[in-house]
Amino acid sequence: YQRRVFFFFFFFLKVSNMNIIEEILQKQNAFILDGALGTQIQRNGYDVNDSLWSAKFLDENPAVIQEVHQQYLEAGADCIITSSYQASIEGFLQKGFTKEKAIELIKLSINIAKDTRDKFWEKCEEKDTRVKPLVAASIGPYGAYLADGSEYSGDYKISDDELKEFHKTRLEIIVGTSPDILACETIPSLKEAKIIAELLKEYKDIDSWITFSAKDSNFTNAGDEIKECMSFLNTQEHVGAVGINCTAPQYIPQLVENIKAVCSKTIVVYPNGGSTYNAVTKIWEKGELDASEYAKLAHLWYAKGAKVIGGCCETGPDEIKAIRNTLIA
Numbered sequence: 001y002q003r004r005v006f007f008f009f010f011f012f013l014k015v016s017n018m019n020i021i022e023e024i025l026q027k028q029n030a031f032i033l034d035g036a037l038g039t040q041i042q043r044n045g046y047d048v049n050d051s052l053w054s055a056k057f058l059d060e061n062p063a064v065i066q067e068v069h070q071q072y073l074e075a076g077a078d079c080i081i082t083s084s085y086q087a088s089i090e091g092f093l094q095k096g097f098t099k100e101k102a103i104e105l106i107k108l109s110i111n112i113a114k115d116t117r118d119k120f121w122e123k124c125e126e127k128d129t130r131v132k133p134l135v136a137a138s139i140g141p142y143g144a145y146l147a148d149g150s151e152y153s154g155d156y157k158i159s160d161d162e163l164k165e166f167h168k169t170r171l172e173i174i175v176g177t178s179p180d181i182l183a184c185e186t187i188p189s190l191k192e193a194k195i196i197a198e199l200l201k202e203y204k205d206i207d208s209w210i211t212f213s214a215k216d217s218n219f220t221n222a223g224d225e226i227k228e229c230m231s232f233l234n235t236q237e238h239v240g241a242v243g244i245n246c247t248a249p250q251y252i253p254q255l256v257e258n259i260k261a262v263c264s265k266t267i268v269v270y271p272n273g274g275s276t277y278n279a280v281t282k283i284w285e286k287g288e289l290d291a292s293e294y295a296k297l298a299h300l301w302y303a304k305g306a307k308v309i310g311g312c313c314e315t316g317p318d319e320i321k322a323i324r325n326t327l328i329a
Contacts, residue, residue: 019207019240030327033270033310034072034080040316051147055087058105069116075317076324084109085140110177137179154189154222164195182208186246189222190229197236209241217254230263243268246312256304269306273314295322
């Protein structure tokens, strides 16, 4: 009897230490993310060519963002990522907003996603075969605020203290809205990842992932070795998952192998649709895969070891639906 009590106590501790993604992965093969926000807004007929990118609609027309969240939920996404990627106090101030309004808009980015998810789930007729979708708050790199392409290089020309303060202020605002997950994404350098990881220690009660953008199969966009980055993140117990996003899909298989070689955390991948971003014209130059081809690649990424899979720039609801149909029978 004592052995059984001990076993159940140990099992409870083990389960209670799981992060929210691991809990879902106990129920289904993979955890399906959404796809692009900005480029999907473009496909829906709106112009995002602005320093705020998709975040400009937080003020102009929030329904534009809500529509995209709804499209991904209907496509089968287990998680929608908020429009806060390019939303910062500094960015809104540059566009003439007050600080108070900037904070309000950052909060709105998470609340729109939560409200859309809740309304979707209330009417969802597939509760027996789906998990309740999560809301991941996007924490983009400092370079996303600069809107000059430096988010793909990590060359910011600011001090570490300035970089830390930028992330600290925005994190405090976003955590206050209680998203399910913090998605620290498109991080170009190990230096920025270390600063974010240190700040996340203040929020251990909320799950998080950190994903890098990579320029090839072995290096981040800033030139740091992926294995070095993942070795560091493997020591950060409070970071629940790690991986790659906003990267050409052909590099993902080797990147996943590199991650697995040095890191035991759940692996997240949501690459681009194959196009290349031109930082001068601010246009994605054609090269995308169709949805069925993207889903075949997603199956390969899954086979390599990635368990959290979605799409980034130039992917849409068709890709997410195809991924779900491929990975979750």
